Amino acid sequence: xxxxxxRGSLPPSLAALRPRRVELGxxxxxxxxxxxxxxxxxxxxxxxxxxxIGPFLAWMxxxxxxxxxxxxRFAPAADPVIVPMALLxxxxxxxxxxxxxxxxxxxxxxxxxxxxxxAVGIGLFVATLILIPRARMLAQYRYLFGLGGIAxxxxxxxxxxxxELNGARIWVSIGPxxxxxxxxxxxxxxxxxxxxxxxxxxxxxxxxxxxDLVPIGAAWAASVGVMVLERDLGSSMLLFALFVVMMWMAxxxxxxxxxxxxxxxAGGVVAFQLFSHxxxxxxxxxxxxxxxxxxxxxxxxxxxSMAEGGLTGTGLGRGEPDRVPFAETDFIFAALxxxxxxxxxxxxxxxxxxxxxxxxxxxxxxxxxxEILLAVGLTTLVAVQAFIIMGGVVRLIPLTGITLPFVxxxxxxxxxxxxxxxxxxxxxxxxxxxxxxxxxx
Amino acid sequence: MTARIRRLGAVFILLYAVLFVQLNRxxxxxxxxxxxxxxxxxxxxxxxxxxxxxxxxxxxxxxxxSIPVEDSTIEFRRSYPTGERFAHVVGxxxxxxxxxxxxxxxxxxxxxxRLDQQFESLKDLFVERDTTGTxxxxxxxxxxxxxxxxxxxxxxxxxxxxxxTGGIVAMWTYPSFDPNPLAGLDGxxxxxxxxxxxDDPDDPLLAxxxxxxxxxxxxxxxxxxxxxxxxxxxxxxxxxxPQANVYSPLPSGSDLRNFGGSTCGGxxxxxxxxxxxxxxxxxxxxxxxxxxxxxxxxxxxxxAAVPIDLPNxxxxxxxxxxxxxxxxxxxxxPTEGAEGDGPFLPNGDTxxxxxxxxxxxxxxxxxxxxxxxxxxxxxxxxxxxxxRMMEPHxxxxxxxxxxxxxxxVEPSLWRVATSPLAADLLQEAMINVxxxxxxxxxxxxxxxxxxxxxTAQLGTDPPNSHAWIVGFAGRPGEDAELAVAVIxxxxxxxxxQTGGAVAAPIARAVIEAYFNG
Numbered sequence: 001x002x003x004x005x006x007r008g009s010l011p012p013s014l015a016a017l018r019p020r021r022v023e024l025g026x027x028x029x030x031x032x033x034x035x036x037x038x039x040x041x042x043x044x045x046x047x048x049x050x051x052x053i054g055p056f057l058a059w060m061x062x063x064x065x066x067x068x069x070x071x072x073r074f075a076p077a078a079d080p081v082i083v084p085m086a087l088l089x090x091x092x093x094x095x096x097x098x099x100x101x102x103x104x105x106x107x108x109x110x111x112x113x114x115x116x117x118x119a120v121g122i123g124l125f126v127a128t129l130i131l132i133p134r135a136r137m138l139a140q141y142r143y144l145f146g147l148g149g150i151a152x153x154x155x156x157x158x159x160x161x162x163x164e165l166n167g168a169r170i171w172v173s174i175g176p177x178x179x180x181x182x183x184x185x186x187x188x189x190x191x192x193x194x195x196x197x198x199x200x201x202x203x204x205x206x207x208x209x210x211x212d213l214v215p216i217g218a219a220w221a222a223s224v225g226v227m228v229l230e231r232d233l234g235s236s237m238l239l240f241a242l243f244v245v246m247m248w249m250a251x252x253x254x255x256x257x258x259x260x261x262x263x264x265x266a267g268g269v270v271a272f273q274l275f276s277h278x279x280x281x282x283x284x285x286x287x288x289x290x291x292x293x294x295x296x297x298x299x300x301x302x303x304x305s306m307a308e309g310g311l312t313g314t315g316l317g318r319g320e321p322d323r324v325p326f327a328e329t330d331f332i333f334a335a336l337x338x339x340x341x342x343x344x345x346x347x348x349x350x351x352x353x354x355x356x357x358x359x360x361x362x363x364x365x366x367x368x369x370x371e372i373l374l375a376v377g378l379t380t381l382v383a384v385q386a387f388i389i390m391g392g393v394v395r396l397i398p399l400t401g402i403t404l405p406f407v408x409x410x411x412x413x414x415x416x417x418x419x420x421x422x423x424x425x426x427x428x429x430x431x432x433x434x435x436x437x438x439x440x441x
Numbered sequence: 442m443t444a445r446i447r448r449l450g451a452v453f454i455l456l457y458a459v460l461f462v463q464l465n466r467x468x469x470x471x472x473x474x475x476x477x478x479x480x481x482x483x484x485x486x487x488x489x490x491x492x493x494x495x496x497x498x499x500x501x502x503x504x505x506x507s508i509p510v511e512d513s514t515i516e517f518r519r520s521y522p523t524g525e526r527f528a529h530v531v532g533x534x535x536x537x538x539x540x541x542x543x544x545x546x547x548x549x550x551x552x553x554x555r556l557d558q559q560f561e562s563l564k565d566l567f568v569e570r571d572t573t574g575t576x577x578x579x580x581x582x583x584x585x586x587x588x589x590x591x592x593x594x595x596x597x598x599x600x601x602x603x604x605x606t607g608g609i610v611a612m613w614t615y616p617s618f619d620p621n622p623l624a625g626l627d628g629x630x631x632x633x634x635x636x637x638x639x640d641d642p643d644d645p646l647l648a649x650x651x652x653x654x655x656x657x658x659x660x661x662x663x664x665x666x667x668x669x670x671x672x673x674x675x676x677x678x679x680x681x682x683p684q685a686n687v688y689s690p691l692p693s694g695s696d697l698r699n700f701g702g703s704t705c706g707g708x709x710x711x712x713x714x715x716x717x718x719x720x721x722x723x724x725x726x727x728x729x730x731x732x733x734x735x736x737x738x739x740x741x742x743x744x745a746a747v748p749i750d751l752p753n754x755x756x757x758x759x760x761x762x763x764x765x766x767x768x769x770x771x772x773x774x775p776t777e778g779a780e781g782d783g784p785f786l787p788n789g790d791t792x793x794x795x796x797x798x799x800x801x802x803x804x805x806x807x808x809x810x811x812x813x814x815x816x817x818x819x820x821x822x823x824x825x826x827x828x829r830m831m832e833p834h835x836x837x838x839x840x841x842x843x844x845x846x847x848x849x850v851e852p853s854l855w856r857v858a859t860s861p862l863a864a865d866l867l868q869e870a871m872i873n874v875x876x877x878x879x880x881x882x883x884x885x886x887x888x889x890x891x892x893x894x895x896t897a898q899l900g901t902d903p904p905n906s907h908a909w910i911v912g913f914a915g916r917p918g919e920d921a922e923l924a925v926a927v928i929x930x931x932x933x934x935x936x937x938q939t940g941g942a943v944a945a946p947i948a949r950a951v952i953e954a955y956f957n958g
Contacts, residue, residue, distance in 0.1 A: 249445050292480055304483055306467050307475030320483065342468040349457055349464075360450045364443050372442055376449065383453050387460065396463045 019080040019432075020072045026084035027064050034060060034091030037316055041099040044317025044339075059115065060091065067122050074129040075429035077436075079362065082428065085355045086406050086421050089348065090118060090414070093407035096335050097328050099317055110328055110409050117411040121418035128422035135427050139370050142195035149188035152181035153222065153239075156230055166326075167277060168401055169230045182226070182235045183403075183416035187423075190242060190377035197250035198369045224267040231277050234388050234402030240264050241384045242377060249376050250369075285398035298325050302393050306337035306345070313341030328409040330401050333393045348407070349390075356383045359424055365431045375427050378420050489536045490515040493551040494573035496531055496543055499610075499837065500958070502582035505531050505544065510626065519544070519624040523582065525617035526589055529648030530580065530751065530835055533620035537631045542648075543576060543836065546750060550574040550839045550847065574847055575840045579608030587954030588613040591947040596643065597929040598650035598814040601951050604822030604913065604924045606852035607831030609749075611951060612815070616645040651747070652755045654811035655928055658897030659716045659940070660911045661806030663820055663867060664741050665734070666709060669724050670863035672733035673789065677710040677866050688719040690726060691787060692767060694798025697722045697805070700896060700939075713870045714878035716894060718805050725804020726797045728789030731763035734804060741820050741858045742830060748855055749815070749833045757816040760809045764795025806895065814926045817911045822924030823858035824867045825891070825913035830858045868913075868921075875912065882945035883912050885952055889921070890914045892948070894940030897931075905931040908943040914952040923955050 035057050042050035050056070064087055071078055098111035132138065138145070156162035156169045163171045163178075170180050223240040226232050244260030247253075271278045280295050288296030288303075301324040308319060321327050321335030328335075337345045359379030366372045382405050389408075392399035403413040467475070475481065496505035504527045507517040519534045521527070532542020540548060553572030588599035588611045601611040622634045638646045647653060669675040684706040688697040697718055699705055705717035712720040725734055738759035739745065747754040787793050794800065802808040812820075815833060823830040832855045839848040859867075871891030874880045880892030895909030908929040915921035927944040 245449065249442060249449070252442075252445065289480075300480075303467060303475055304478065304481045306464075307472040308483055309468055310472050311469055320486065323483070323486075337464070337468060342464060345464050345468070346461065349461055353454070353457055356453050357450070360446055360453075363446050369442075372446075376446060380449070383456075387453075387456050390460055391456075391463075394460065394463045394467055396460060 019078065020068070020076060023071065023080035023083060024068055026081065027068055027087060030084050030088045030091060031061050031064050033088070034095060037092065037095045038098070041095055041316035041339075044315050045099065046317075060094075063118060063122055067125065070126040070129060071425060074126070074133075075425050077432040078425045078429040079358050079432070081354055082358045082421065082424055085351045085358075086418070088351050089406035092336065092348070093332060093404070093409070094118065095316070096321075096332055096339075096407075097409045099339075100322055100328050100335060113411070114409050114414070117414045120411070121415045124415055125418040125422040125425075128419050129426060132423070132426055135371055135374060135423065135430060136368065138191050138374070139195040139198070142192050145188040146192035146196070149185045149192055150222065152185035152188060153226060155181040166401065168232045170232045170235065180410070180412040182230075182232065183412040184419075186235070186239060186242065186381055187378075187416060187419055189239065190246075190381060191374065193243065193246045194370055194373035194377050197246055197373055200250070202250075223264070224271065228271060228275060231275075232401070233278065233281060233398070234385075234392075234400030237264075237388055237400065238381070238385050238402065242380055245380045246373060246377050250373060281398045281400070285395060288395070298331070299393075299395055299399055301325070302331050302334040303395065305331075305334045306394070309338040309341040309344075311342045313337075313339045313344055315339060326401075329403060330389065330399075330408070331393060332408050333390050333404055336407075337393075352383070352386045352405075358428070359383075362424060362428045362431055365435060366427065367431075367434060371427055371430065375424065378424055378427075381420060382417070485536060486515065489534065490517060491552060492517045492573055493519070493534070494553070494575040494842065496547075496551070496576045496578065498527075498578050498580050498582040498585075499608075500581045500583060504578075504582070515626060518626060519620075521620045521624070524619045524621065526582075526585055526613070527580070528617050528620045529614055529650065530578070530612055531620070533623045535623045535631055535635070536626070537628050538623060538635050542751065543578075546752060547574075547576050547836065547839070551576060573842055575842065576836055577838045577840060578835050579603070579606075579610065579837045579850075580612065580835055581610050581955070581958065583958040584611040584951055584954045585613055587611070587950050588947070589615070591950035592927075592929070595929050595932065597927065597944075597947075598653075599925070599927050599947060599951060600650050600814045600818040601923055601925045601955065602815075602818045602822050602833060604826040604831065604921055607822075607833045607855070608837060608852070609815075609833055609835045610923065610955060612648075612650045612835070614647075614649045616641075616643050618645040648751075649814070651749060651751065651813050651815040652753055654755050654757055654813055654816075655907055655930070656897035656899070657806040657810060657812040657817055658895035658907065658909055659718075659806060660817050660820070660893050660895035660909045660926075661804075661810055661812070662713065662716065662721045663824060663871075663893050663911070664738055664743075665721050665725050665729070665804045666713060666867055666870070667741070667824070667859040667863045668729045668733045668737035669709060670866055671737060671860050672730075673724070673728040673791070675709055675724070675728065677870055678708045681708045682706040682712065682717075682720045682723065685719045688722040688801065690722065690798035690801040691793045692795070692797065694801070697801060709866075710870045710873055713867075713893065714874050716874075716879050721805045722801035723788060726801040727787035727791055727793070729804070730789075730791030731761075731794055731797075731800055733791075734800060735759065735761050737859065740856055741823060742816055742856065743810075743812070747813075747815065747819075747833065750836055750850070754815070755813050757812040758809060760799065760803055763797065763800050766792040766794050767797075806897065814928050816926075817909070817928075818924050818926035820858070821871075821891075821893070821911040821913050821926060824864050824871065825915070825921035825924050826864070827861045828857055828859040828864040830855050871912065879939075879941040880910060880912060880945055882941055883910060883949050883952075885914065885949055885956070887917075888914050888952065888956060889917050890952065891921075892945065894945065896939045899931050906938060907931050908938040909940045910944040910948045912948055912952075914956065916956075923952060925951055927951075 094114055097114050101111045155172050161172050161174055163173050165171050170182055172181050223236045226236045247256045284295040288299045292300055305321055305324050316339050319338040321338045324331045324334050356379055363372050363375035386405050389402045389404045391397040403410050405417045492507045495503050497503050504523045505521050508520045510518050530542055532544040534540045534544040592615050598614040602609050618638050623631055625631050684704050686699055686704040699718045705715045706720055743757045743759035799808055803810050819830055832853045834850050837850055838846050840846050868891055871893055875883045875890045875892040879894040883892040884890050892910055892912030897907040899905050911926045913921040913924045925948045927948045929943050
């Protein structure tokens with residue numbers, strides 16, 4: 001099997017499916033869609049074909065093709081739709097960021113940075129595939145990941161390097177580098193939990209003692225700590241959902257779901273009463289029009305923006321999504337909703353559902369508990385994070401400042417999501433190769 | 442674990458389904474509510490922030506255009522280089538206060554939002570798309586400027602109209618206002634400027650030329666004269682009324698006197714030349730009668746909405762109720778010294794009504810007769826145009842940015858005000874007034890000019906009055922090209938002013954600007 005991976009060839013039964021050829025076809029379609037969107041956004045804004053459409057085309061197609069070659073070389077059996085869905089989301093997000101930057105021609109500062117981050121993310125995607133030829137290697141370093149995850153989570157609290165931006169203390173500034181360690185902490189913690197629960201899960205499954213509640217208690221404490229100390233409601237919800245889902249997955253005890261929900265609700269109620277920022281978010285969710293100029297401003301503007309889009313949108317470059325604060329990051333879903341309409345937001349939902357479906361299919365087909373749990377954890381990260389921010393923007397749940405995976409502007413978020421993607425691709429490859437090795441009856 | 446993974450998958454699908462339902466609610470079901478939500482300024486911003494076409498005068502002067510705004514979410518604002526000169530007609534587009542004037546009436550064309558304009562833009566998808574329309578006015582900047590300068594800082598209005606088409610050439614009211622601050626980006630400043638203009642007792646925001654009514658005074662005698670010719674078989678030369686200095690109305694009422702207590706009379710031409718109150722009071726009350734006066738006034742546009750392409754035009758008024766008729770037609774009055782309530786017999790061939798005394802007053806433009814300056818210009822214009830009164834308008838066409846014509850305003854008949862015969866006779870009489878009568882200050886060498894003055898007395902203690910002139914001008918041997926009306930409003934505390942002395946020179950300046958421009 002090792003030799004097979006290195007050669008990049010496929011077992012005969014998979015070769016007939018030609019997953020990489022399917023992937024290449026999908027990537028080509030998506031490249032056409034993204035380049036067309038880029039051109040339309042420029043036409044909509046300045047009535048001219050963007051001057052840099054050539055270089056942009058080459059850059060995006062180059063990156064897309066590079067990803068494809070890397071997968072073909074290092075994980076040739078992987079599911080062919082995972083990477084194209086991520087590239088579609090990334091590409092649409094990039095077009096919107098460039099368009100929000102004011103002029104697509106110049107690309108704007110954020111768009112330029114985002115294209116660099118895309119390249120870095122894809123670089124780390126490839127590096128992850130190379131460095132981790134077998135997913136179960138990760139289990140060996142479980143406590144490194146566990147402690148590293150907690151350390152990353154707490155890093156913004158360290159005086160001197162942690163900084164508070166827009167009310168949340170989730171940034172770290174070391175020298176010229178600013179990043180959100182929480183984006184990487186969630187991956188480390190997903191790995192840690194997968195490996196820890198492989199053993200612990202079996203125990204919890206059979207008997208329930210007080211000390212078995214210690215891990216979930218610790219997880220709860222960490223989540224509430226993030227919410228209270230860093231004022232990051234979104235990451236808090238995401239981490240807690242991750243913990244609870246993985247505990248349930250490993251143990252099969254449905255009570256963890258109920259217990260988790262109850263504990264999180266209790267923590268939320270206490271936080272609501274003790275901390276004004278939680279109360280503000282809840283108030284703004286329940287009735288944003290009570291304070292339309294201040295706490296309700298963002299969500300109201302997002303609602304107007306999406307309503308303006310209607311079914312088919314104003315057209316790329318022809319709306320005013322920049323009226324919503326943080327349109328490039330937290331509210332990029334609203335920006336897509338305004339200019340691409342319900343058709344566009346539904347397409348984004350579908351892309352995430354396809355990605356989630358692929359992730360869960362990997363988990364179902366995987367044979368070893370660690371791989372199963374890791375696939376579930378990573379899929380849960382993407383699914384829940386996307387749901388939290390989209391649900392917040394459409395006022396289904398309280399709004400939290402969290403990025404939309406692959407779509408929002410942001411270096412840490414983009415890079416960490418490409419690492420998640422690489423791990424899923426690795427798991428997918430292993431599972432599909434393993435499947436073909438099973439003796440046929 | 443497979444069962445749990447499937448269940449997790451079901452939960453995710455459920456979560457995203459709920460998300461999709463909520464998206465449908467925001468973007469489809471309730472979208473219209475949100476789009477029109479109070480506090481959603483996107484529609485206004487869209488209207489205000491986008492580039493709009495120019496508004497230009499007939500002689501090519503740009504009076505409104507969009508200028509790009511740096512460093513603002515609003516990309517364009519409107520600029521009005523001629524300031525207050527066209528403010529009452531062009532209006533302004535203000536973020537806080539909305540749009541007024543042509544900026545409002547022609548909003549869709551200026552913004553390029555009409556279907557035909559949008560369709561034009563579809564044809565050239567990949568080139569610079571500018572669907573904005575240019576609105577071309579019938580008004581001329583040089584004539585408007587002449588009106589502005591001639592009126593000076595006296596409250597009043599000037600209207601000049603092409604009687605052949607109804608196209609308004611000049612329409613000026615003093616005081617006016619500068620629309621530029623109202624189109625500014627500083628909302629607080631805009632609101633303060635607007636409130637200050639609203640609170641100004643002189644009402645500079647009000648386009649009095651077409652939105653305010655005044656006593657027309659003797660200029661209304663043109664309508665009475667038309668009624669006399671059309672309904673009472675009176676010609677310019679017959680009958681001849683005796684010289685008088687007082688008219689005692691039937692059946693009873695306050696006496697009417699001539700201006701300055703003078704004595705006058707004679708035929709219709711002479712009565713018009715000297716603007717003889719006593720004669721016209723008798724013509725209206727005893728020769729034409731209520732039906733003819735009301736019908737003729739309404740033919741001339743009184744008591745009706747003026748079909749002008751500007752908002753909120755005022756309706757001019759001529760009273761319609763003169764009570765029941767009192768006696769059959771006869772040509773006798775009660776003899777000198779006769780007693781009691783015996784039959785009241787008119788001099789003319791029309792029966793006396795209960796309120797014939799009021800009819801005597803309305804026939805000379807008093808009592809409740811009220812007219813806009815635009816209305817009186819249209820009266821002069823109808824006479825100059827053979828009795829045909831055209832729909833007044835200030836816009837001649839809408840062009841695309843590259844000069845194609847989207848819309849042309851075709852001249853359109855509003856109503857037949859009077860017969861061609863009456864129009865001919867009145868033209869002749871008005872030319873006589875300008876040559877030999879009260880409107881001598883109107884005459885311009887080389888042009889055929891006719892006029893009629895008016896001095897609408899508002900009070901005698903202290904004496905004050907509106908000074909009016911209406912008239913027309915044309916080249917010899919051709920149809921009149923211009924009809925004008927000028928009112929210089931009564932100045933509080935100023936001494937009595939007459940139309941001939943005060944208003945006629947202003948109208949003459951406008952006529953000279955038009956024909957020399």
